[in-house]
Amino acid sequence: MIPMLKKRFVQELGWLDGEEMDDLIAIAQSAPGAVAVNTAVMVGYRLCGAAGALAALIGMVLPPVGMISVLFLGYRQFSGNNWVRAGMNGMQVGVAAVICSVAVDMLKDILEKRKTISMVIAAAAFLAIYFGAINAAAVMGCCAVVGVGIRLIEQGRRKKK
DSSP states (O other): OHHHHHIIIIIISOSSOHHHHHHHHHHHHHSSSOHHHHHHHHHHHHHHHHHHHHHHHHHHHHHHHHHHHHHHHHHHHHTTOHHHHHHHHHHHHHHHHHHHHHHHHHHHHHHHHTOHHHHHHHHHHHHHHHTTOOOHHHHHHHHHHHHHHHHHHHHHHHHHO
């Protein structure tokens, strides 16, 4: 969903620029819940305030809940079927591919804009989680705090100019 949201809001509609969308995605990833829903709610709020956030929430949650409810009824009857299990395993691979796609897109953006601080934070987060065995949620929380701090400093510099 994230690549589709980004393509729609940034490239097709031009409602947000790429950097702002990346910031909203990063914040949405650090909040509890589904990243796509969090991102849509943040974009809705950014564009239309509380009414936009509510509309985005309803639009992102209601259709999948309905579909999942219907699929659940069928899944309970067919969960032992090898074809159904194979399909579910295939979906896991698809989800992994989408997550990798988002990560690569964000990395490309960081490298293209040569944001040294973003590169350092990403590398430190990876090292802390992979080699330091530090809880990923704690690392994400720290990254969120650092990111907000950097954004506030950047905004302060822009206002002084």
